[in-house]
Amino acid sequence: AQRVTQPEKLLSVFKGAPVELKCNYSYSGSPELFWYVQYSRQRLQLLLRHISRESIKGFTADLNKGETSFHLKKPFAQEEDSAMYYCALVNTGFQKLVFGTGTRLLVSP
């Protein structure tokens, strides 16, 4: 069974501080991983996916198969980064997208 774990419900940092939102997964196959974000009063939307290996809004995430992790990182947090962040996994066979419980990031001035 596929499972995504986000251990932190809330992460509070000051503007300019580094941010790391943790995500661990369990899946026996070869997963595809995503980060989705939900800003206040906006729809849930894709932030980035591991196969793209891109940086979006200063965020990056590296898939570590040895540690089964896909942590989201940003070196200098901004107030506009405050949002709910969800890590998600797709199994390559069935293409079912499963989310973690989410982490709320609060960036204070």
Added chain:
Amino acid sequence: DARVTQTPRHKVTEMGQEVTMRCQPILGHNTVFWYRQTMMQGLELLAYFRNRAPLDDSGMPKDRFSAEMPDATLATLKIQPSEPRDSAVYFCASGLVQRGVTSGRQGHRTGELFFGEGSRLTVL
């Protein structure tokens, strides 16, 4: 621009009543997902359709929940009878699964999922 549309946006009902939530996926998308969002569980997958066929509804309480896609432009999630513990925000999302190569093998690949604004359900 194309968006997933969900109705109603808000619904307050009494325990025991039937609730129907509707979703219009983006035209051309072949997958539809229903999720339930709660503080404790985050986003729980309830049902998943591809080309209107239900592929997975293992996350859905079968005794009271049902999900259907009567046509390509409409997905429904019904709760009958509703209970207070069903209070949550219900999201619909649509996407496009295409055949392609993943990890060197032919298979399917899910593109980006596009979410509706959600239906906030309160069962008293």
